[in-house]
Structure formats: structure tokens, C-alpha cells
Amino acid sequence: MRKSIVALAVAVVMLVAIGTNFVACSEGGGGVKIKLNHMPQDDAQEADWTLFDHEKNSVEAKYPDIEFEWTRLAPGTDYRQQYDTLLMAGDGPTLARQFPYVDIQTRMANGTIAEITEYVVNWDLKNQGLVNTTFDQAISTPDGKWYAVPFAPYVTGIAYNKAVIREAGGDPDRLPTTWSEFADLASQYTDKDEPRFGYLLLGSDYNAWTFTPWVWSAGGEMVRQNEDGSWAIAFNEEPGVNAAMYMNELIWARNATQKDILESYDDYQNHVKAGQAAFGWGSPPDFTVEQLAKFDQVQDDIGVFPLPGKDEGGAPVAFAGGEVWTMSPLATKEQRDAAWDVLTYLSYDEEYLIERWTLEDSLGQLNAKPSVRNDLVETKYSLASKWPAHWAKELADAMAVAKPEPYCPNWNDLKNEIVIPLQTIYLKEGITFDEAKALLDACAERLYEMYPETFKKPV
Amino acid sequence: MTHPNAAHPVRRKYAAVKFSLIGWVFLLPALISFTLFKYYPILLGIIVSFFKVDIVHMPGAFIGLTNYLRAFRDHFFATAVWNNIQFLLIGLVMTFWAPILLATLVNEVRRGKTFFRTMYYIPAIAPGIAMMVLWKFIWQPDFGLANFIMRTLGLKDQLWLNDVRLVKWCMSVPGLIMGGGMNMLIYLAALQDIPEEQHESALIDGAGFVKRILRISLPQILPIITTMLILAVISSFNAFDNVMIMTNGGPSGSTETIILYSFKQAYFGNNDYGYALALSTITFLIIFILTLIQMSLDRDWSVERMKRDEKRRNQALAQSARMGGS
Numbered sequence: 001m002r003k004s005i006v007a008l009a010v011a012v013v014m015l016v017a018i019g020t021n022f023v024a025c026s027e028g029g030g031g032v033k034i035k036l037n038h039m040p041q042d043d044a045q046e047a048d049w050t051l052f053d054h055e056k057n058s059v060e061a062k063y064p065d066i067e068f069e070w071t072r073l074a075p076g077t078d079y080r081q082q083y084d085t086l087l088m089a090g091d092g093p094t095l096a097r098q099f100p101y102v103d104i105q106t107r108m109a110n111g112t113i114a115e116i117t118e119y120v121v122n123w124d125l126k127n128q129g130l131v132n133t134t135f136d137q138a139i140s141t142p143d144g145k146w147y148a149v150p151f152a153p154y155v156t157g158i159a160y161n162k163a164v165i166r167e168a169g170g171d172p173d174r175l176p177t178t179w180s181e182f183a184d185l186a187s188q189y190t191d192k193d194e195p196r197f198g199y200l201l202l203g204s205d206y207n208a209w210t211f212t213p214w215v216w217s218a219g220g221e222m223v224r225q226n227e228d229g230s231w232a233i234a235f236n237e238e239p240g241v242n243a244a245m246y247m248n249e250l251i252w253a254r255n256a257t258q259k260d261i262l263e264s265y266d267d268y269q270n271h272v273k274a275g276q277a278a279f280g281w282g283s284p285p286d287f288t289v290e291q292l293a294k295f296d297q298v299q300d301d302i303g304v305f306p307l308p309g310k311d312e313g314g315a316p317v318a319f320a321g322g323e324v325w326t327m328s329p330l331a332t333k334e335q336r337d338a339a340w341d342v343l344t345y346l347s348y349d350e351e352y353l354i355e356r357w358t359l360e361d362s363l364g365q366l367n368a369k370p371s372v373r374n375d376l377v378e379t380k381y382s383l384a385s386k387w388p389a390h391w392a393k394e395l396a397d398a399m400a401v402a403k404p405e406p407y408c409p410n411w412n413d414l415k416n417e418i419v420i421p422l423q424t425i426y427l428k429e430g431i432t433f434d435e436a437k438a439l440l441d442a443c444a445e446r447l448y449e450m451y452p453e454t455f456k457k458p459v
Numbered sequence: 460m461t462h463p464n465a466a467h468p469v470r471r472k473y474a475a476v477k478f479s480l481i482g483w484v485f486l487l488p489a490l491i492s493f494t495l496f497k498y499y500p501i502l503l504g505i506i507v508s509f510f511k512v513d514i515v516h517m518p519g520a521f522i523g524l525t526n527y528l529r530a531f532r533d534h535f536f537a538t539a540v541w542n543n544i545q546f547l548l549i550g551l552v553m554t555f556w557a558p559i560l561l562a563t564l565v566n567e568v569r570r571g572k573t574f575f576r577t578m579y580y581i582p583a584i585a586p587g588i589a590m591m592v593l594w595k596f597i598w599q600p601d602f603g604l605a606n607f608i609m610r611t612l613g614l615k616d617q618l619w620l621n622d623v624r625l626v627k628w629c630m631s632v633p634g635l636i637m638g639g640g641m642n643m644l645i646y647l648a649a650l651q652d653i654p655e656e657q658h659e660s661a662l663i664d665g666a667g668f669v670k671r672i673l674r675i676s677l678p679q680i681l682p683i684i685t686t687m688l689i690l691a692v693i694s695s696f697n698a699f700d701n702v703m704i705m706t707n708g709g710p711s712g713s714t715e716t717i718i719l720y721s722f723k724q725a726y727f728g729n730n731d732y733g734y735a736l737a738l739s740t741i742t743f744l745i746i747f748i749l750t751l752i753q754m755s756l757d758r759d760w761s762v763e764r765m766k767r768d769e770k771r772r773n774q775a776l777a778q779s780a781r782m783g784g785s
Binding site: 078080081084087088110111112192193195197204205258259260261262264329330412416419420421423424427 | 602710726
């Protein structure tokens with residue numbers, strides 16, 4: 001009996017000890033502590049680690065009074081999911097820079113990011129007009145509340161691979177500007193035995209992302225704002241249906257793209273980088289030297305051009321998107337003050353930015369995303385000593401016709417909802433315009449029903 | 460007179476308590492783990508399903524049965540339930556009976572039983588995720604192996620995983636190859652437990668192969684088959700990882716299962732955790748009810764079988780008594 005009691009006591013003591021240990025680990029030191037999840041994954045490229053170390057050392061030296069906790073999001077799962085899970089556990093990053101600006105309206109409504117109005121309205125750089133304003137409407141409210149700050153705007157169009165085009169017997173300098181030219185060339189470049197595709201279609205859960213600029217290129221919109229501030233669904237109008245039918249034509253009538261619409265976005269990107277496509281969704285910033293080297297590809301062969309316009313009633317167009325800085329709603333006032341100092345230093349301090357870009361350039365990692373400091377856009381590009389010569393002009397051409405991604409509340413819900421009708425349209429050989437329109441109409445009706453606060457039929 | 464070595468009642472009670480206490484001490488870690496990591500999350504999940512979750516101020520606002528009522532109006536959820544049922548039925552047609560047949564055949568093999576057992580089991584050792592990714596490439600409609608074989612045979616290319624009519628059938632094939640070996644071993648072990656004399660008696664009585672299987676082998680392994688059926692139902696309604704990897708619910712939502720749909724509600728839409736948990740709770744209830752029905756049917760069959768066996772035994776005894784009397 002005594003032995004049993006001793007065993008039981010030992011078990012209880014061990015459990016208490018484990019519990020105490022958990023508590024001890026969660027207690028931090030003194031001072032303002034902020035948590036950032038910028039640390040690269042273990043298998044990241046060496047250049048990513050060099051850049052991280054530079055960032056870490058610079059910001060820690062600049063703000064010795066702030067205690068930094070550097071973490072990373074677990075690999076392999078969606079970053080939104082991970083952010084929410086950490087937030088739920090009270091362990092989210094104080095400062096995050098992973099959300100696309102289109103998420104902000106939804107997140108400001110559900111309270112998963114902090115309001116940072118007091119910092120933005122008193123920000124000298126902003127008041128001097130030196131901060132990128134592309135996302136302003138999407139990251140603030142009409143009554144002047146702010147929830148985010150630009151981090152990394154980008155422009156995306158059709159990325160092309162000169163080597164693949166040459167291999168397919170084409171001329172890399174002849175880039176399509178209309179839907180019919182695009183279909184002709186993509187069809188000509190496709191050889192499924194290689195396998196090589198004229199155009200790699202992104203048909204999986206992310207298909208609304210690439211479908212959006214195709215709708216624009218047909219002269220249409222995905223959503224349109226009503227006078228009362230609500231939003232009307234527009235993807236089921238004629239240009240939207242035409243865009244969906246055009247994808248169907250590329251698959252079935254033109255044999256210009258793949259029939260596999262289930263490919264994940266990671267697989268898709270790898271196939272484009274591996275030279276399996278003459279044309280794909282992307283932009284030079286997505287193609288770093290190291291990433292391409294894994295597939296025996298080189299930056300010189302990569303370029304970008306706007307999506308071609310529909311032959312009648314359309315125009316070439318590119319897609320502008322980007323990520324923003326946000327703060328945790330759980331952060332204290334002191335933590336927010338510290339986080340504000342850090343974000344303005346990392347994205348808006350001229351001296352730091354030039355040092356960082358110089359390092360990126362030396363590593364072949366300088367991305368082609370424009371600086372969020374309006375007065376430093378040219379400075380950044382002037383530091384690019386390793387970019388292929390054609391990039392600057394191509395990016396400027398794309399930027400000139402770029403439209404920002406819609407940002408209405410429930411935009412992500414809309415994108416999720418449209419996946420099914422688009423996949424149905426893409427995969428049904430011989431589908432008619434009316435059948436496709438009926439599918440998109442039904443999807444629009446569902447959205448009006450599910451999100452009546454956001455989506456309202458125009459009066 | 461009491462035996463001098465017999466234990467005193469108090470001492471016996473003490474010994475029983477001591478024995479029971481030691482048992483509890485050994486059980487304690489597992490009990491704590493299960494309570495903390497299984498039952499507590501389940502209970503918490505059920506509670507949270509009655510809330511509109513606010514992840515910053517958990518659990519958020521209590522909304523009663525709203526999430527459950529919403530589920531019954533949600534046509535995507537209805538589609539997901541129907542998809543799960545289809546997965547179950549297709550699984551029964553494609554994969555459930557095959558290991559039974561295989562085990563029965565292997566059991567009949569006189570030489571090289573170990574070889575066949577090993578060969579069928581090896582795919583079960585391979586990492587499941589890698590196998591599913593491999594099969595995804597096999598079913599690739601543009602340059603996959605499946606269409607290469609179709610073309611070689613002069614047949615028309617198919618969309619396979621991209622075809623809403625074929626996708627569930629295609630997805631069950633890796634399951635057959637990966638899980639079939641393991642299930643076959645379980646059935647084989649049960650078959651080998653059947654006394655050899657029964658088969659020998661049946662052979663002497665002139666029973667053929669099919670008759671022996673139907674009258675001796677299958678009835679005796681029926682409890683195992685029932686258990687495996689319950690596991691198949693549970694596994695089918697919990698389908699997630701294979702769907703996530705091979706199709707992510709596509710094409711056109713034709714492989715969206717309840718759990719995948721629930722997962723997407725939580726993480727890919729508007730962080731609707733309460734609704735996602737309501738869907739999971741409904742799935743839990745569906746599985747629970749189906750399992751109860753199956754277990755009840757199995758109990759009825761067992762009682763029926765026992766009665767039948769007893770009746771036969773009595774008839775045989777009566778017959779032998781009559782023969783002895785004459």
C-alpha cells in the first residue's frame with residue numbers, strides 16, 4: 001500500500017512540475033517585448049538567412065530597449081490559419097506582414113487586427129505624401145480609421161519563359177496582346193509529351209485570383225460598389241462569362257493548357273519555374289536566381305507582360321496586389337508603440353532600406369516590387385545591378401495597366417465560392433455560354449443570400 | 460473450521476484495494492492524457508459550436524442552435540454529407556471485400572503463405588502521403604500513366620481525378636493498395652484461428668471450397684468483418700488527408716467531405732470556427748448513430764446465430780440418441 005501511495009505521489013509531483021515548467025517558460029523578462037514571425041524556415045535558402053540576420057541585427061541595434069522574440073510560422077499550412085490559431089492561443093505575433101491588403105476589410109470587421117489610426121494620422125512621411133497610397137481605401141474606413149500600412153505591393157501578369165518559347169520553335173519577342181493571339185501562340189507551344197504547355201492554368205482553390213484579371217481583360221469587373229457602399233456582384237455579366245468560356249476554349253478547343261485543374265498553387269509555381277510553361281501566372285519578383293537554378297532556369301529567360309485583352313471590347317491589363325503590416329489586437333499600448341517604430345524602420349527608413357537593397361542585390365535577391373516609399377522607387381531600381389535588362393521596361397509596362405485586386409468585405413468568401421462554378425465551366429467540354437452564365441448567376445445569388453450586409457443587387 | 464492460512468476478511472479487502480490502486484496508478488497517465496487531449500477538446504468543441512466565435516475574446520457570443528440550423532440549410536454541407544456516403548459505398552464496393560477475398564485465398568495456399576502475406580503487406584508500410592502524391596501523378600490527365608495505358612490500349616483519354624463521375628473511384632484505388640494489405644492480415648489472422656478440424660470434417664462430408672468458405676470461414680470471422688465495417692464507416696466519414704492531398708475537395712466540390720468542408724469554414728473563409736465545430740459535431744453524431752446501429756445489428760445476428768447453433772446441436776444430439784437406442 002505504501003509503495004502505491006508513493007507511486008501516486010511521484011506521479012502527482014511530476015505533473016505539477018511539468019505544469020510549473022510550462023508557466024516558467026511562458027514568463028518573459030522585463031521591458032517591452034514584441035514578437036515577430038519573420039524567421040525563415042530551416043530549409044530556406046542561404047540568402048534568406050543572410051537577409052534575416054541582417055534585418056535582425058539592424059533592428060536590434062537600432063532599438064536596444066525593445067526585447068525581440070523572433071519566430072516563424074510553422075511550414076506547410078496556410079498562413080491565415082496559423083495566425084488565427086496563434087492569436088486564439090494568445091501567442092500571435094505583435095507585428096505581422098503576411099496579409100494581402102484585400103484581407104483587411106474582413107479582419108478589421110472580425111477584430112483580428114488592431115486599429116492603428118493614432119500612428120498613421122500622425123505619421124510625418126504619410127502627411128508629406130511619401131507613402132504608397134495604392135491600398136489606402138482597402139486598409140482604412142470611410143470615417144478615417146486605419147488598420148494597416150503598406151509592406152510589399154506587387155504587379156503580376158503573364159510571366160513568360162524565353163527558353164521554353166524558343167524550344168517550341170517560337171519567337172520570344174513576339175508577345176500576344178489579344179486573346180486570339182494568345183490562344184494561337186499557347187496552342188502552338190503546347191506539347192504534352194514533353195510535357196510543355198503554352199499556358200499553365202491555375203484552376204484550383206486559387207482560381208478566382210487569376211480569373212479576376214481575365215474578367216478585367218474582357219472589359220468587366222468581379223464586383224462593383226453600389227452608391228450605398230455595398231457591393232454588387234459583376235462576374236456573372238457578359239465579360240465574366242466570356243472570360244470563363246475563354247479558359248474552357250484554351251483547355252478543349254485550343255489544347256493550349258493542361259486539363260488538370262486540381263494542381264495546388266505550390267505545384268503550379270514549381271511547374272512554371274521548372275520551364276513547363278511558355279506562359280504562366282507570375283511576375284519577375286517570383287523568380288529569384290536560386291529558385292530558378294533548382295530547375296536549371298535563368299532570370300534572363302524570364303519576363304512579364306500584361307494579360308492580353310479580349311479582341312473586341314477588351315484591353316490588356318495587369319494585376320496589382322500586395323501585403324501590408326498589421327498589429328495584434330492583443331498588443332499593449334507599449335507593444336504597439338514599439339511595433340510602430342520597428343515597422344517604420346524596416347519599411348520606410350531610407351538608410352536601412354538602401355543598405356538592405358544593396359545586400360539583396362549582392363545576393364541576387366533584389367525583388368522587383370516597388371518601394372513603399374514613393375521617393376525611393378527609382379533608388380531601389382537603380383541599385384539593381386543583376387536584373388535582366390528587359391525587366392524594368394516590362395514591369396513599367398505592366399504597372400501602367402495594372403488594376404488593384406478588389407478589396408470588399410467577404411472578398412475571400414467570394415473567391416472561395418466561385419471556385420466550384422469555374423471548375424465546372426473549365427472542365428465541361430462543349431459547355432455553352434448560357435450554361436456557363438447560369439452557373440455564375442447561381443453563384444452570385446448564393447453570395448447575395450449568404451452575405452446580405454456586403455453584397456446587394458444594384459437598384 | 461477455517462483453514463489457518465485463509466486470509467482474514469479485512470486483509471482480503473486490503474489486498475483487493477491494493478491491487479485496484481496499483482491498477483489505477485498504471486492507468487493514470489493514459490487517463491490523464493485521454494482526458495486532456497481527447498475528451499476535453501471534444502467537449503470544448505461541442506460547447507464552442509453553440510457560439511459565434513471571436514478568436515480574440517474566446518469563445519464569443521452564445522447563439523444557441525444557430526450554427527446547427529444553418530448546417531441544415533447549407534446545400535454545400537448536404538453535398539459534403541452525400542459525398543461522404545458515396546465514398547463509403549464506393550469503398551465497400553472497391554476496397555472492403557477485396558482483403559476478405561485475398562485473405563481467404565492466401566489462407567488456402569499450402570506453400571509460400573509468408574511470401575504472399577509479405578507481398579500484399581509491403582504497400583501498407585510505404586508512407587501514405589507519398590503514395591497519394593504518386594497516385595495523383597498516375598491519374599494526371601495530360602501526361603499521367605493511366606492515360607498512357609489507355610492510349611496504348613487504343614482507348615480514349617480520361618480526366619480521372621478531374622472528372623466528377625470518376626474521381627471518387629480513382630481515389631479509392633490507392634486506399635485498396637495501401638490499406639488492403641493490413642486488412643488482409645487481420646482477416647487472415649482470424650481465418651487461421653478457425654480450428655482445422657472443422658474444415659477437415661467438412662471435406663470428409665463432401666463440402667467444396669465455396670461451401671466451406673460460406674458455411675465455415677465467413678460465419679466465424681463475421682465479428683471481425685463487423686468491426687472492420689464499423690472502422691470503414693468511421694474512416695469514411697472522417698476522410699480528410701487523402702482528399703486534401705489528391706483533390707482538395709475538387710473538381711467542382713465533388714470530393715468535398717464533411718471534415719474538409721468544416722476545415723475550410725474555419726480557415727479559408729471568414730474564420731467561422733463555431734460553424735465548423737457544429738459541422739464536426741454533426742459528423743460525430745452521424746458516426747455514433749451508425750456505429751450503434753451496426754453494433755445492434757451485429758448483436759442481433761450473434762444471438763440469432765447462437766440460437767441456430769444450439770438448435771442444430773440439440774437436433775444432432777437427439778439424432779445420435781435415437782441411433783444409439785435403435
